[in-house]
Amino acid sequence: MIQSIERSSAVLRLLAAGPDRLRVKEVADALGLPKSTAHGILRTLEQVGFVEQDPRTARYRLGRGLLDLANVGLDVNELRSRALDWADALAGRTVEAVRIGVLQGASVRVVHHVFRPDDTTQAMDTGLVVPAHATSLGKVLLAYDVTALARGGLDPYTRKTVTAPREFARALAEVRAQGWGSAVEEWEPGRAGIAAPVRTYGGLVVGAIGIYGPVERICDGRLRPRTALVEQVCATAHAISRDLAGPRR
Amino acid sequence: MIQSIERSSAVLRLLAAGPDRLRVKEVADALGLPKSTAHGILRTLEQVGFVEQDPRTARYRLGRGLLDLANVGLDVNELRSRALDWADALAGRTVEAVRIGVLQGASVRVVHHVFRPDDTTQAMDTGLVVPAHATSLGKVLLAYDVTALARGGLDPYTRKTVTAPREFARALAEVRAQGWGSAVEEWEPGRAGIAAPVRTYGGLVVGAIGIYGPVERICDGRLRPRTALVEQVCATAHAISRDLAGPRR
DNA sequence: GACGATCGTGCGACAATGTCGCACGTTGTC
DNA sequence: GACAACGTGCGACATTGTCGCACGATCGTC
Numbered sequence: 001m002i003q004s005i006e007r008s009s010a011v012l013r014l015l016a017a018g019p020d021r022l023r024v025k026e027v028a029d030a031l032g033l034p035k036s037t038a039h040g041i042l043r044t045l046e047q048v049g050f051v052e053q054d055p056r057t058a059r060y061r062l063g064r065g066l067l068d069l070a071n072v073g074l075d076v077n078e079l080r081s082r083a084l085d086w087a088d089a090l091a092g093r094t095v096e097a098v099r100i101g102v103l104q105g106a107s108v109r110v111v112h113h114v115f116r117p118d119d120t121t122q123a124m125d126t127g128l129v130v131p132a133h134a135t136s137l138g139k140v141l142l143a144y145d146v147t148a149l150a151r152g153g154l155d156p157y158t159r160k161t162v163t164a165p166r167e168f169a170r171a172l173a174e175v176r177a178q179g180w181g182s183a184v185e186e187w188e189p190g191r192a193g194i195a196a197p198v199r200t201y202g203g204l205v206v207g208a209i210g211i212y213g214p215v216e217r218i219c220d221g222r223l224r225p226r227t228a229l230v231e232q233v234c235a236t237a238h239a240i241s242r243d244l245a246g247p248r249r
Numbered sequence: 250m251i252q253s254i255e256r257s258s259a260v261l262r263l264l265a266a267g268p269d270r271l272r273v274k275e276v277a278d279a280l281g282l283p284k285s286t287a288h289g290i291l292r293t294l295e296q297v298g299f300v301e302q303d304p305r306t307a308r309y310r311l312g313r314g315l316l317d318l319a320n321v322g323l324d325v326n327e328l329r330s331r332a333l334d335w336a337d338a339l340a341g342r343t344v345e346a347v348r349i350g351v352l353q354g355a356s357v358r359v360v361h362h363v364f365r366p367d368d369t370t371q372a373m374d375t376g377l378v379v380p381a382h383a384t385s386l387g388k389v390l391l392a393y394d395v396t397a398l399a400r401g402g403l404d405p406y407t408r409k410t411v412t413a414p415r416e417f418a419r420a421l422a423e424v425r426a427q428g429w430g431s432a433v434e435e436w437e438p439g440r441a442g443i444a445a446p447v448r449t450y451g452g453l454v455v456g457a458i459g460i461y462g463p464v465e466r467i468c469d470g471r472l473r474p475r476t477a478l479v480e481q482v483c484a485t486a487h488a489i490s491r492d493l494a495g496p497r498r
Numbered sequence: 499g500a501c502g503a504t505c506g507t508g509c510g511a512c513a514a515t516g517t518c519g520c521a522c523g524t525t526g527t528c
Numbered sequence: 529g530a531c532a533a534c535g536t537g538c539g540a541c542a543t544t545g546t547c548g549c550a551c552g553a554t555c556g557t558c
Contacts, residue, residue, distance in 0.1 A: 002293040002545065004253045004516065009297035009314075016318045024535060034518050039536070044251040048258035058525090058535060062318070065258075069265045069315060251516065253545065273506060283547050288507070307506060307554090 007031065008041050008050075012062065015051060021059035079111065079198060079207045082243045087114045087209065090236040094229055096211040096218070100198075101137040104129065108138040108208075116213060133168060134161045136183040136193035137208045143175035144197055144205035161186045180234050182225045185215055192218040194225045196237035209237050256280065257290050257299075261311065264300060270308035328360065328447060328456045331492045336363045336458065339485040343478055345460040345467070349447075350386040353378065357387040357457075365462060382417060383410050385432040385442035386457045392424035393446055393454035409434045429483050431474045434464055441467040443474045445486035447493065455493070458486050 010031055015022060022030075028038035042060050045051040049065025083100050091098045091114040100112040110128040132138030133154050154163040162168045175181035184192040195210025210233055211218065220226050259280055264271060271279075277287035291309050294300040298314025332349050340347045340363040349361040359377040381387030382403050403412040411417045424430035433441040444459025459482055460467065469475050 001296060002253050002257075002289060003543090004251050004545085005257045005290065005293045006297060008251075008254045008257075009299065012318055025533080035535080036519075036537085037517055040251060040516075041254065043536095044254045047250060048255060050258065066315070066318060069261055069311070252514090253516085274504085284506080285508085285548075286546055289545075292507090 004041065007033070007037075008045055011038070011041055011045065012050060012066070015060060015062050021054060021057065021061040023059055027060070079240075083112060083198070083207075083209060083240045086236050086240050086243070087112060090209070090211065090232060091115070091117060094211050094232050096213040096229070098209065099137060099193075099195075099212055100207055100209045101130075101135075101141065101195075102207045103132065103138075103141040108132050108135060108141060110137075111207070131155065131157065131187065134158075134183060134187040136181050136195035136210045136212070139171060139175055139181040139183060140195045140197050140208040140210070141205065143172040143181060157187050158185055158189050160184065180230055180237075182218075182230075184219060184223055184225075190215055192225070194218060194230055194233050196234045197241075198237050199241040209233065209240065253290065256282070256286075257294055260287070260290055260294065261299060261315070264309060264311050270303055270306065270310040272308050276309070328489075328493065332361060332447070332456075332458060332489045335485050335489050335492075336361060339458070339460065339481060340364070340366055343460050343481050345462040345478070347458065347460055348386060348442075348444075349456055349458045350379075350384075350390065350444075351456045352381065352387075352390040357381050357384060357390060359386075360456070380404065380406065380436065383407075383432060383436040385430050385444035385459045385461070388420060388424055388430040388432060389444045389446050389457040389459070390454065392421040392430060406436050407434055407438050411435065429479055429486075431467075431479075433468055433472055433474070439464055441474070443467060443478055443482050445483045446490075447486050448490040458482065458489065 011027055014027060014030055024035060024039050024042060027033075027042065028035045031038065033041075042051060042053075046053055046060070046063070049063045051060050052063040053060050079100065079102070087098045087100060095117055097116040098112075098114040099110050101108040101110050103109075107129045108131070110130065113128075130138065132142050134157050154161070154165065154168055156163050162171055171181075180194065180196040182192065182194045191212065192215040193210050193212040195208045197205045198207045198209055199205050211229060215223065218225060218229065260276055263276060263279055273284060273288050273291060276282075276291065277284045280287065282290075291300060291302075295302055295309070295312070298312045300309050301312040302309050328349065328351070336347045336349060344366055346365040347361075347363040348359050350357040350359050352358075356378045357380070359379065362377075379387065381391050383406050403410070403414065403417055405412050411420055420430075429443065429445040431441065431443045440461065441464040442459050442461040444457045446454045447456045447458055448454050460478060464472065467474060467478065
């Protein structure tokens with residue numbers, strides 16, 4: 001056991017326990033440490049972003065870095081590991097490629113990818129970063145993200161890419177209303193996607209899962225997503241959400 | 250700067266960055282450390298609950314302790330600091346005592362408390378832990394918590410305490426439907442409360458705010474919460490939620 | 499099924515590192 | 529306005545974390 005790491009975790013737990021911000025002295029007393037030692041730990045934790053110091057009162061509280069770690073890291077890991085089987089099943093039933101993505105800034109990071117069954121040569125999309133506003137995964141993620149519209153511009157990729165902010169806001173509202181989203185030839189010509197949100201504890205959207213393929217297979221004659229596929233995607237997303245939100249351990 | 254803490258934060262960031270679980274070797278290589286050193290850090294982080302090791306593959310990933318830290322700690326701190334002014338205003342307008350609480354296991358922890366204006370002797374409730382199923386704060390928090398019913402039993406405190414699981418489930422559904430909750434003489438005879446959920450990024454409920462006082466002031470003649478007070482509570486909760494979800498920093 | 503390579507784990511010695519005591523400057527309080 | 533308490537910085541000491549090496553297990557390959 002590395003002493004300083006153990007102590008720093010105790011400091012973090014202490015800051016998390018109390019509703020108030022804590023002074024150096026309080027931390028030192030609570031942990032039975034000299035002031036200097038506590039201060040050194042706090043200063044290091046501040047530098048790495050795990051705690052923040054109020055400039056006015058000089059008191060310490062937990063920092064934004066921890067939240068980012070927990071949200072970006074843990075949820076994505078859990079999302080990926082719990083979604084593997086479901087994604088395979090969705091690919092099998094729909095006979096389409098399946099992607100799972102999370103929001104990363106103004107883009108979508110593809111954290112998992114299942115090849116379309118019965119198709120030989122396909123690119124590995126895991127790790128890929130795609131624009132959020134032109135993909136079904138991205139539209140779903142943006143629809144449930146409060147900082148959505150404050151992000152980057154709406155660059156056009158095809159003639160169908162939605163670039164007008166007001167029109168895009170309406171599209172997001174539609175996603176929220178129906179619980180799923182689609183993008184038809186808005187990113188790559190001839191290709192379309194259907195996606196639905198994956199939620200964790202308390203309903204927080206942490207990712208999206210969807211299928212992606214040729215527009216003639218994803219959509220019907222009027223270029224509208226096929227109802228059967230939409231239902232498959234939504235059912236899978238709900239199943240993963242139940243899994244994620246399930247037993248707390 | 251304490252070296253080992255800096256290194257451990259790098260390890261955590263590394264685990265958060267990659268969608269996969271990482272091996273000791275990978276961590277060591279990525280950070281330019283000897284295997285032993287990386288292993289020591291990982292073992293310590295595991296002991297404090299910040300990382301977990303998959304028993305099968307021996308790979309490491311972020312642990313539950315981090316999520317708890319982020320949720321219980323940061324959100325509570327932010328909740329409290331951002332809610333202070335709103336809570337005061339609510340107390341002023343309703344002329345009742347205001348409480349802000351978060352879920353802690355099967356109970357509610359009161360993280361802030363505003364005395365009722367124009368009243369002299371009152372107990373300081375901050376830090377108090379009250380049963381969740383018999384208070385308005387608790388019912389609201391449980392209504393939006395997926396692990397709600399898996400928690401402790403429904404102990405009776407007064408003759409009005411809801412103790413039947415099915416009846417309680419209906420009560421929670423009602424809270425979800427109307428967006429607020431109440432408890433009338435379910436915890437202490439003669440006292441009633443009205444509460445509404447406070448949400449953070451993405452709609453995740455992190456706490457609840459409510460008023461608490463003599464049943465004759467909180468409720469009308471038919472022992473139903475007064476509409477005007479309900480609206481005040483909900484409006485305040487929404488305001489705090491907007492504040493919390495607002496600018497990401 | 500057996501071999502090899504690779505990895506996770508544990509131990510010990512060294513010295514680098516974190517800890518502790520003390521003093522300064524400042525802030526908040528009576 | 530004076531005192532006390534706090535946050536901060538520095539330096540010496542020795543405690544503590546680091547590193548190299550070896551063992552045992554596991555996975556992949558022939």
